[in-house]
């Protein structure tokens with residue numbers, strides 16, 4: 001999506017909320033849903049439109065992990081790093097995923113095929129360690145399952 005379309009989309013969404021500064025988070029969620037992430041130019045556009053400082057908008061975008069600053073890969077693998085999954089070897093699996101993909105958690109592969117994201121409990125603690133691939137929950141993860149998921153996503 002080019003910058004002009006992103007700006008028009010952002011302005012239209014903000015207008016749905018009467019350009020209210022207290023609606024900033026809802027507006028950002030809708031921009032992200034429409035664009036796929038929150039591009040840098042959106043920060044200034046919303047600051048101007050909602051009569052906020054650029055720092056205020058930037059602070060919200062960077063504080064909440066849900067807001068992405070760059071486009072996702074075609075697939076998103078979320079790996080749980082919360083307590084139950086940690087105690088069941090989740091961190092070691094995260095390291096394996098990072099090594100297989102060549103990115104740190106939070107990053108996207110150079111070919112944009114995959115984004116690896118941390119998560120903090122899917123409510124699947126009884127099936128730790130847990131992950132989620134493109135919104136599909138996966139319990140009892142292990143290295144073989146991880147490799148199968150990565151193969152499937154790249155095929």
Ligand code: FES
Nearest residue numbers: 080082085122124
């Ligand atoms: S701690 Fe990982 S799913 Fe709950």
